[in-house]
Amino acid sequence: MAEDISSIFQRAKGGRVLFLDRKALSPEYVPNHLPFRQQQISAVAEVLAPALHGSKPSNLLLYGKTGTGKTAVSRLVVSKLKAEDTTSIIFTPYINTRIAGTEYRTLWEIANSLETSVPETGLSIGDVIERIFSAIRTRGLDVILVLDEIDYLINSYGDDILYRFTRAGERIAPGFLSLVGISNDLKFKEALDPRVLSSLGEEELVFPPYTVEELRAILAERASVAFKKGVVPASAINLCAALAGSEHGDARRAVDLLRIAGEVAEREGSSKITEAYIRKASEKVEYDRIEEALRSLPIQNKVILLAISRFSGSTNTGEAYLTYAALAKKLGIEVLTQRRVSGILAELDLLGLVEAAVVSKGRRGRTKRIRLLIPIDTLTRVIGEDRNISAIA
């Protein structure tokens, strides 16, 4: 089955004729020109501009679903602003709070990007905030803090940090701190203290989803940078736009699809990205999501999944727990309580790996009906990679 190495390389070499500039489709790529977002770019620039003559810009809230250009617009404006800055005291930390993970982690990253060192654990939240403020005050920094997925931070940890940030005011003079909050969730404001809301929402901007027509234009533009002429037929672009548009006009997803389709086509030595490759890419995106979710699971969750996979069809909490407990014992790892396993099952449900619906079976009690949502062979293969478990996978 081992294909001749040189033929693999030969094919890869041939495949290079597809791509001109692969970076143009990467998730981090911020194009110099964002089509259909000129209005938003101007509005954000307008709000942030005062920073260039040393006054504090208003706080700003950006709303819109994923892939509507919020992150790209804010990064573009912020980078242009920095390019104009001659004082070099303007700092523009960008933190995605969901990726940072916790409140503490978010603050830690803010401190880091202000070149202030903070230990990775051990300090209280208040201490870290104090250190950040003192850095701003003593060095007279002008900080425009971009908090992406701010709704995650608020829903998981409350608005305490924002409350303190929005009222730093005098305490950090002569420096200042302006916030740019980015949220996918339009309802997250309900969880905010009214005082925080009025301060944070001094300026607000809504990003509408891209229409299929707009997605098509964006894809065509990116494709012309990323691929050689004639590689991507219009029909493929149309399908790509339609697939992403049927969700909610998610440009990131559309661009991802195109990139992956290009990679698959290249690997298979095709000279064109046909509609079939787009469909393949669409499947692969879903498949990768599952694999990635599986791989990053803690060991206990993996063993629980494995226990569920022993039942064809559906099972319930009690049954799954007994099987899990037996497996864990065999592996010599700690056996969690049923309460915890019940909680983990709810988490797995949230990840879409398992369906765990609460059902009542009358006199025979109430439980979760649990069903595996992913192919068993994928599960055993990915979990089998974990040395700690491979014995039973």
Added chain:
DNA sequence: CCTCCACTGGAAACCTAGGCTC
């Protein structure tokens, strides 16, 4: 219409790993 199962899911306490100050 009532019972009573097999849990669910909230709340609080507990544990561990790391780091602070003095």
Added chain:
DNA sequence: GAGCCTAGGTTTCCAGTGGAGG
């Protein structure tokens, strides 16, 4: 080193519950 802090995961405890079978 003692005594304190926090985050994050887990355990302990327990009141609450939808609906099939009586």
